[in-house]
Amino acid sequence: MIFSKKPLASLISCLLASTYVSAQTSQEQALEANVEVITVQGALTATPLSKMATSISVLDEAAIAQRQAQHLEDILNRAANVNFASGASRGRFIQIRGIGERSQFTDPVNPSVGYLVDGINYSGLLAGASTFDIAQVEIFKGPNSARFGADGLAGMINVISNDPTDEFTLDTQFGVANYGSWNIGAAIGGAFSESVKGRLSVHQNTSDGFIDNIWLGRDDTNNVDELTVRGKLNWQVSDDLSLNTVVHLIDVNNGYDAFSLNRDRTTLSDEPGFDTQESEAVAVAFKYEGLEFANLALQTSFMQADLGYGYDEDWSYVGIAPGWEYSSTDYYFRDREDSSFEAKLSSKNSDTNAWVVGLYFADETEELTREYTWLADPFESQVDRVDLALFGEYKYILSESQWLTTSLRLASQTLDYVDSNLIDEKIDHTDWGAEVSYHQNVGDNSMLYLSLLRS
Template sequence: MRRTVISLAIMATLPAFANELGDNPIETITVTADLRQSSLERLPASATVLTATELQDEGSEHFEQALGRIANLNWSGGSSRPRYFQIRGVGEQEEYRGAPNSSVGFIVDNIDLSGIGMAASLYDVQQVEVLRGPQGTQYGANALAGLIYVKSQDPTEQFEAGTELTFAEDNQQTYSGYVSGAADQDATLLYRIALQSHQQDGFRHNSYLGRDDTNKRDELTLRAKLRWQPVDDFSADLTFLHADLDNGYDVWTLDNNGFETDTDEPGVDSQRTNGLALDLSWAISDAVDLQSITSWSNTHAQHAYDGDWSNADYWGGLECTEYDDDWNEIGQAPCQYDYYWDKAAKRDTVSQEVRLSSGEAGRLWADSTDWLVGVYFNQLEEHNDLKSYYNGFDDQFLISDYRSKNMALFGQLDTELGRWSLSAGARIERRVADYRDDSGEAFEPTENMWGGHLSAGYALSDAHNAYVRIARGYKAGGFNMGLPDVLKPHSEFSAETLYNYELGLKSRWFDGAVRSDLSVFFMDRQDQQVEASLQDPDNPQRFFLYTNNAGSSDSYGLEWALNWQLNRQLELYSSLGLLKARYKAYSVTEADGSETDLSGRELAHAPNFQYALGGTYRNAQGWFANLNLNGKDAFYYSDSNDSRSEAYTLLNAKLGYEAQSWALYLWGRNLTDEKYGTRGFFFGNEPDQDWAAKQYVRYGDPRQVGITFNYHFM
């Protein structure tokens, strides 16, 4: 860690010796997820934007590979692809029940995939944006911690097409292609279609079944865009997304060896999503602009796993304690343990947003202030069918239906006063939810919530922009299903409120050749929602999963990104995230009804530091090289116990040759073959050990080397 900070400090002193870039200044980066679509250097908030070039230079095929580049963004490896994220320590670790309530928004081309963000291929993507801190004004309840926005490439007037082929270890084969252009002579209707097919075995060998594909990734992604602009003051953008992930799930082992499993019933982690978004923009007059965003998505998902993490032959060869009907110990007998858990879900989401904003002639107060008002409606419906089987018998069966409706009114004012830029925004949101299941449980919570922000930016000079920001975010309350008597006081939990205080300085030198974005923050979480679990002492294969409210917690830290384009050939870049996130007051209920006090302990999935360092070399003769590393500190896996990961660093490289229309690359990820945990549990899962609790870890991908070839037709 100390060497990382020293390296960043050295890079900060180097701009004084930077070479001029002549007629090639760095392009302005626009944050499209912001209501005003501000430039990154003027945005009064902590944000990271990874452009298409940056993603391609590091060889990122899926959002999973880009995560290490983004400060204070962590993820939970409880699925075949990342779908549970934490920004500054705020976010979910899993969802096994049917009442979605995300803290981190995840949107792909205006299609809301919060909580189901596995469909995140980065092929033909324009940029990935991560906005940290509550986004209460524009996104409301689903963006308490922040927002992840993936924007694909837009259609082009000129015809272009391309293809990309990747072959790598782990039997990876990835085939991709895109085509874009005008559908008519006047170029009023433009189109773009991108398709990718990705297969690999999943880095696991199942020794019991003699298979290498029980943890496979079999993923198909299709994006299509149409842009219709018959006149200058009107445009319509229609986006279609189809993602079919037919993935396996076989990652847990009793001995924590990581990559050698012996399950007899490997699980699945599939997701099939279809989504549509229609974005209409109309300049009604010189004074008023109208924007309408309509979104729909349908997702069918299945998450299933072999809960005993082994096979009947293994368990039958061990001795377990035998009990009578009154749970009196009567001797030893061959173990019998066979458990399978399976949840199928169907989710439908419809949303409509309408915004009115000021045009050139509609600004207020001597043309100094832009205004924006909007209304928002969202309806989410989810049907869940949960099944589990234990030792040949039906264990748990539950069919549930959940529906929520969110209605919001929001507005924002943005003022320019000389060197000052001021912004104020607010959002009022009403949420109505309804839950029913076939066990007879029912909940109908209704809440009114509000959030917003105040920010002030000041141009210290042409090179430096400082800002201060205060934001209030919120997350709806909810309920817990199927709790035992000891947890009945936690049947419902309250809404959470987060106050974020932030200072930042964004600097640009040498026509943008050196870029520094620094922010420091303090977050005050009130009625913090905490995920907890309790193993059933009478049926140890089962768990009671629930959410409750901690009294409060606070977090503070910084994010710093530094990029330096030394000359036309060489670029260096880095990022650093520091975080201290602790409970001020929280206790967790144990099986006997006692309370364990966790006040003062760090939050789960909130490492104290994360960092990335890298460099890209590209010369006029076509040779290319990228070397980068990223790492993070140890962190707690759960808020219910003290199970922890270990700190780690990953080293990656990409070498190649780039011609005018084609390129060939050799790349490697995790070149030192680091063994690192992405998710962990602490509980009893071995009946021969009388269900004694211990730590089990799911590990990230090992070393992989491959080649990529791409060709562009123009």
């Protein structure tokens, strides 16, 4: 009897052990399947964050919802070494690691920190930076001209809105707060057919602001009134060809009355300022994967913006100090048009020695009219900027855990400037940005890297 039980006991033990190993393997596979892989879309090719040899903060929908953020400035302090200066109703000027602008008046500015939304260049235009229906915010820190050109001198903020899905979805948001604040948003989308998907989002953010103008008896002179509309239409023309279209409409009509003599959130201005932006933008991206040796990506975009900014320069009202006072306002009106084109070829296989080569062209025109009390006539200026760049990246595999990445961008910029003070200047400038990085995997979730960058 004893010997007859041993095979049965052994069989039960083997079955239990097999069940345990099978369960443990299934659990490990489930854990691996549930591990979130964050992909950086702003790189020359979409790359997992864990494989990037640069400092990048990625903020997703959960991080935005946690802050109940309505504007980009509400989440920027989630990223280390990133600051912003208002100089207007919103935090329009970004500094990364201490480099960046704090304001803009008459002089044309080439931003040190750029701002992209769905591939459209909004650098310097952060008044309408709504975070509703945003999938991911990528903050590149440090020199990034090899990837983004001159606007990436100190870093880049790359924003990606939610893409259309195969299933019909409806996302809504509504909020109410003190100081007359409320917001409402809706995003709807899905598949129109087997090959066409679309998504439309609309968001309105309104507030009286935190300033009381005790001279005018108003509490809305530093108000917020921001409307953002975004649309996406993705068409899978064939197995190898896709055509994606993005449309943006932004209408910002904010007040600007922030100068307080007593620094107590009360103002005395009799002519409160304003901070406005009306812009329309469209981008079309063409992707073709039918070539044997590479994938082809083309993108073109156009953006037009009317901007207004002004403030009560004397911070007060007529009669506050008879004999010592003066009354003055300073207003700036800008019309800006941007158009760009990018062509990019990338290797089929990104796991072996991979490469990217491309061409970039951009044309920007900005017209300024300044109406200042102490000027006999308005000051007017116009600057035309043309950018042309060749860029490339090569990934060289040294071993299963080691690789090198090199990037180079050769850029040419032409600036034509003319103003009503009879200044007429033309500047031709060439420069280059580069990156050389060594990568070493030291575990499933860890990587060491050493990089040398130039902006």
